[in-house]
Amino acid sequence: MVVSMLLLIVELGEASSLKDKRRTVSAVKEKLRHRYRLSCAEVDLQDSLRFAQIGAALVSNSHDYGEKVLRNAVTFVEDHYDLDVLEVQIHSETYE
Numbered sequence: 001m002v003v004s005m006l007l008l009i010v011e012l013g014e015a016s017s018l019k020d021k022r023r024t025v026s027a028v029k030e031k032l033r034h035r036y037r038l039s040c041a042e043v044d045l046q047d048s049l050r051f052a053q054i055g056a057a058l059v060s061n062s063h064d065y066g067e068k069v070l071r072n073a074v075t076f077v078e079d080h081y082d083l084d085v086l087e088v089q090i091h092s093e094t095y096e
Helices: 018-036 063-080
Strands: 002-012 039-044 051-060 083-094
Touching (some): 002 063, 018 039, 018 063
Antiparallel strands (some): 002 083, 039 051
16 A cells, blocks of 8 residues: 655735635645545644645555656646645655
8 A cells, every 4th residue: 555645835825814715725625635536634834824734645556656646736736726836745655
C-alpha cells in the first residue's frame, strides 16, 4: 500500500473576512475530493486571512500513480482558482 501526501500552501487574494476565506478553501477541498478522490483538510493557518495550508492524501498501489494524481490536482488548483500557490510538497510512503 502506498500513501501519497500533498501539502499545499496558498495565498488568497480577495478574502476580506474569515468567512470569505472559508468559502474559497471549502470550494477547493470539495473539488479535490470529488474530482481526484482525495482526502482533504485545512491543516494550518486557519486564523490567517491571506494564507491557507491544505493537506491531501491518496491511497494506491503505486508511487508514480499517487504522485501523478497529486501533481494534476495542484495544476487544477492553479488553473481554476484565484489564488497563488506558494509551496507544494508531495511525498509517498510505502506500507507493507
